[in-house]
Amino acid sequence: MNSAIQSIRDVAERQLCSGCGACAYMQPDAVRMVDDLGQGRRPIMLGDADTTEALAACPGAELVHDYDRTEVMAELHRGWGPVREIWEGWASDQEIRFEASSGGAATALALFGLEHDGAGGVLHIAAREDVPTLNETRLSRTRAEVTAATGSRYAPASPCDSLALAESADAPVVFIGKPCDAAAVKKARALRPALDAKISVTIAIFCAGAPSTEGTHEMLKLMGFEDPLAVDSVRYRGRGWPGRARGVQADREESLSYHESWGQVLQRFVPWRCRICPDHTGEFADISVGDPWYHGTIPEGESGRSLVIARTQRGVDFLRRAREAGALELVPRGAEALTRSQPNLLHVRGAVFGRVLTSRLLGAATPRYRGFHVFDAWLKHLSVKQRAQAFYGTVKRVFTKGLRKRLPVVPYEPAVRNAAIEATGQREPMPGSDVA
Known part of the structure; x- marks a missing residue:
């Protein structure tokens, strides 16, 4: 572990936090996750407790690969982590395939686990109903609850903050999150046998970084919404x-293309920690899914496809069980499909070495990586x-982002839209947020 990082407070204030929320699960009496408008989901301390236990599960400070190299594709592991099988696929249910991102493979797999494989629920994130520009964690137990959350959420999320829901579930659950979230789950499972027994499978979504809430606000302003907090859905x-990014307010809907929303706005709000991350394809998950961009220019309205990697x-x-059950269509692909699909990520992996080394030389806190061959x-x-x-x-970012200084977490909680919530100060439990 980096000698400059001795606590969860250090991780957060030295801009190494990935926002996964595992620290809040590990030590709920000492750590709570909040929204920070400019940074994302971040932990705040609830006192002066020692957070060593939480730090042990933190992927922001340290990531170590420890898989058996003899059991994975030899030509891929140095650049892409463990890969056992590569498929291109999509949800067999055409409505899910169209509604969800990238062909709905993650949704189809989650529903297979829930409806046919004995899973006790699906732990994932979804938009908050009272503030749809923010996210929250849910344990969904029905098809309706899972499908209501389809579509990527390019906004801060901390699905590991509610791993206690998985630990208390009647049966092992399916977990869906970002690559850093899957890494956190793996670390937490090694520390908590009770949690390990209650995770059926982990699914990671390819990720180029998690934009802050400011990014969503700017995206909605570009759509023409003067007050981003007034929209009914995002x-x-x-x-x-x-697919297009969409904002809805009353009977008005505005949208931007993927290039306009992500390419021109959201990626500008990706935090520094994401830019020094070597894992953008979910290397610590059991399964990871992402876009097979090798298809080139995609016609508007095309039904989606996913690259599906068994790790x-x-x-x-x-x-294999999901395929046999007819949950999704899968076509085998070779090793070249991964490199053709995400050709820039090998460049990113190399750049991470330079960025981390330069940051360290200039006195900024940096993560520790082992086994990534950066x-x-x-x-x-x-x-x-x-x-x-x-x-x-x-060098420029070290000074413009103040990476050698501490950046305190500033909790952000906008005025809620529901009058009953405003009156009581309490939000109603979301579907699946209670444990039977």
């Missing part, structure tokens, strides 16, 4: 592939110009 993708034997077995990627996949850009860009 969707970032889905209803076609790659563990548990993931292989789960995928130096190899630096040498093999970056040109001299790109290496220089990683160095000079990081």
Whole structure:
């Protein structure tokens, strides 16, 4: 562990937090997750308690690969982590395929687990009903609850903050989250046998970074909404592939293309920790899913497709059962499908080495990585110009983002839209938020 990082407060204030929420699960009496408008979901301390236990599950401070290299695709593991099988697929249910992002593979797998594989629920995130620009964690137990949350949520989320719901469930649950969330679950399971017994399978969504809430506000303003908090709903993708971002207020709906929403707005609000992350494809999950961008230009309204990667034997077995049950269509793909689908990620992996090294030399706190071969990627996949850009860009960010200083977490809780909630100060439990 980095000697400069001795507590969860250090992780948060030194801008290393990924926002997963595992710390709040590990030590709920000492840590609580809040929304920070400019940073994302972040932990605040509830006193002066020692947070060593929470720090042990934190993926923001340290990530270590410990899988058996002999059991995965030899040509991929140095750049992409453990990969056992690669498929291209989509939900067999055409409505789910259209409504969800990237063909609805993650939703189809979750529903298979819930309806046919004995899962006790699906732990995932969804928009808050009272403030739809924010997210919250849910344990869904019905098809309606799962499908209501389809479509990517390019906004801060901390699904690990509610791992206690999984631990208390009647049967093992399906977990869906970002790559850092899946990494946190793996670390927490190693520390908590009771949790380990209650996770059926982990599914990670490919991620290029989690934009702050400010990004969503700017996206909605670009759509023409003067007050982002007045919208009734926000969707970032889905209803076609790659799908449009949509804001709805009363009977008015506005939208932006994926290029306009992500390419022009949201990615500008990705926190620094995401830019020094080597795992954008869910290397710690049992299964990871993302867009097969090798299809090139996609016609408007096209039904989606997913690249589906089995990373563990548990993931292989789960995928095969789901396919046999008819939950989703799967077509086998070779190793080249991954590199063709996300060609820039090998460059990103190399840039991470330069960014972390430069940050460390300039006195900024940095994560510790083992088993990612980022130096190899630096040498093999970056040109001299790109290496220089990683160095000079990081020097600039160290000073413009104040990476050598502490940045306190500032809780953000906008006025709620529901009068009953405003009167009582309490939000009603969301579907699945109570444990039977």
